[in-house]
Amino acid sequence: MSLLEVTHLSRHYGDFIAVENIxxxxxAGELLAxxxxxxxxxxxxxNMIGGQLAVTRGQVLLEGKPITNLAPRRIWKKGxxxxxxIAATFGSFTVAQNVQNALLSHHGRSYSFWQTADRLYRDQADALLEQVGMRGQADRHCSELAYGDVKRVELAMALASEPRLLLMDEPTAGMAPQERxxxxxxxxxxARARNTGVLFTEHSMDVVFGFADRILxxxxxxxxxxxxxxxxxxDPQVQQVYFGTR
Structure with missing residues (x-):
């Protein structure tokens, strides 16, 4: 069984067809661009897969179970x-606090005052930051970081929910070639270590052809x-339509 199965996905705006029959x-473990x-x-x-846009027609299955037209939070809860x-971190929080906040959400816990929650899940946050190479900057505020490091923190936050599927929208936008x-x-x-499937959009062709297992x-x-x-x-049609040979 596929981790993600998308069938006949379509989105219409009145007479305008934005996406048709995809x-x-x-x-699991695959990087798909x-x-x-x-x-x-x-x-x-x-955004239809992630729940930000409603599906006009078609179906999205995660491990054989439908997630079509569920709210984004419900989709997130399903893995x-x-x-x-644009990286979604809190600049006034430290690196560790950003990841702890994601862990709090994953575990269904919330507090009115950050001081109360500051000690919760710190070990787990540090472990995630170690994975993305940011453990040494755990106590710095995100507003102080280089943009490439902010993207690493965002990745750690996304991993806090132990996802089986990771959606990455332009993950290297605004980054220098080496950072990408x-x-x-x-x-x-x-992705390989966790057996997590990754679907990502990307404009940088060095990233696409260097890291994708398959491309759509x-x-x-x-x-x-x-x-x-x-x-x-x-592919001749790709060369014509995408790479501008006509």
């Missing part, structure tokens, strides 16, 4: 983590190709 699967030119339907597809194009490579190598290693290509709201990086490089 089907694909994702296996979703690419396409601007307006291809990447964000729409991504789907997410990072965003380091973050995606880290993501790949964590969208154009004009339709899936025009899917396969290994080598398959996609050689």
């Amino acid at each position: 089907s694909f699967s994702l296996q 979703l690419i396409g030119p601007n307006g291809a339907g990447k964000s729409t597809t991504f 789907v983590g997410r990072t965003f194009q 490579q380091e973050l995606m190598a880290l993501t790949r290693d964590i 290509v969208l154009a004009r709201g339709q899936l025009i190709a899917q396969g290994t990086p080598q398959d996609i490089r050689q």
Whole structure:
């Protein structure tokens, strides 16, 4: 059974068809890239899977169970983590506090005063920060960090819920080339170690072809190709539509 199974996914806005009849699967431990030119339907597809947009037609299954049109929080509770194009951390919190906050949410605990919760799950937070290479900066405020380090903290926060599926929206946006490579190598290693499936959108082709196990290509709201990086490089329709050979 696939970790994620998407069948005939469609999103219509009246007469306008944003996404039409998209089907694909994702296996545990696999990195799957979703690419396409601007307006291809990447964000729409991504947000339907994550629950931010309603599905007009089609189905999304997580380990064989439907998550179609569930609220994002319910999808998260079922084992789907997410990072965003613009990193979603609290700048006034320390690195550790950001991860502790994610752990509090995962365990269904909340407090009115941070001072009360500050001691909770610190060991778990430190362990997650160790995984992403940020343990040494645990007590710094996120507002003091370089952007690449903020993205690492966000990844640790996403891992706090022990997700089986990780959705990453433009994970390397705004990062320098070396930072992009380091973050995606880290993501790949964590995905393999945890057997977590990763679906990510990305504009940087060095990231896509360097780290994706398979690639989905969208154009004009339709899936025009899917396969290994080598398959996609050689696909005539991809070359025409995506890489501008016509």
